[in-house]
Amino acid sequence: MRSDLFAPSVEGEARLLLLIDAFTGPTANLEGRTKLAKLDFLLRYPRFFRRALEIRAPHATVPEPEPSEGNIEQRMVRYRYGPWDPAYFALLGSLIGRGLITPVSHRSGVGYRTTEEGARAARDLVETDAWSDVAGRARLLKRHFGAVSGTFLMKFIYDHFPEVTGAAWHEQL
Numbered sequence: 001m002r003s004d005l006f007a008p009s010v011e012g013e014a015r016l017l018l019l020i021d022a023f024t025g026p027t028a029n030l031e032g033r034t035k036l037a038k039l040d041f042l043l044r045y046p047r048f049f050r051r052a053l054e055i056r057a058p059h060a061t062v063p064e065p066e067p068s069e070g071n072i073e074q075r076m077v078r079y080r081y082g083p084w085d086p087a088y089f090a091l092l093g094s095l096i097g098r099g100l101i102t103p104v105s106h107r108s109g110v111g112y113r114t115t116e117e118g119a120r121a122a123r124d125l126v127e128t129d130a131w132s133d134v135a136g137r138a139r140l141l142k143r144h145f146g147a148v149s150g151t152f153l154m155k156f157i158y159d160h161f162p163e164v165t166g167a168a169w170h171e172q173l
Helices: 010-023 033-044 046-056 088-097 116-126 129-145 150-160
Strands: 077-079 082-084 101-106 109-114
Touching: 010 033, 010 088, 010 101, 010 109, 010 116, 010 129, 033 046, 033 088, 033 109, 033 129, 033 150, 046 129, 046 150, 088 101, 109 116, 116 129
Parallel strands: none
Antiparallel strands: 077 082, 101 109
């Protein structure tokens, strides 16, 4: 696999910060890397996001397609449990190291939540045209997929997106 796939990007950090912030509450956090990866897949690929909402919440208002939605900043790859970004460890490490998110223990591993500084940065991002749509999709993911586990999301993707799970390992999606 190419080493550049492991490098964090500013766009990736912003997207993960918005996703984690959407799931952060007084006692809530985004529980686990599996859930993070599957939610990020839906956030990063609006076409799959819309399909997932049509399946899970048929009466939900689904965002209209964006003209630039095929311009994905860094494609995910097919890995053992479905979509994965090899840069996750670097992205999460960067956000933790800069004090924007913090890891928290949960049942079977680690979860993530925004710090006060991270929440302020997320609010600033939401105010920009470039990130307001992403933040809106993250909030919809929280509303319709917030209560489910990473394992549920993995099975959901396997059941409903065979073109993704049928890809060869390490193939870009």
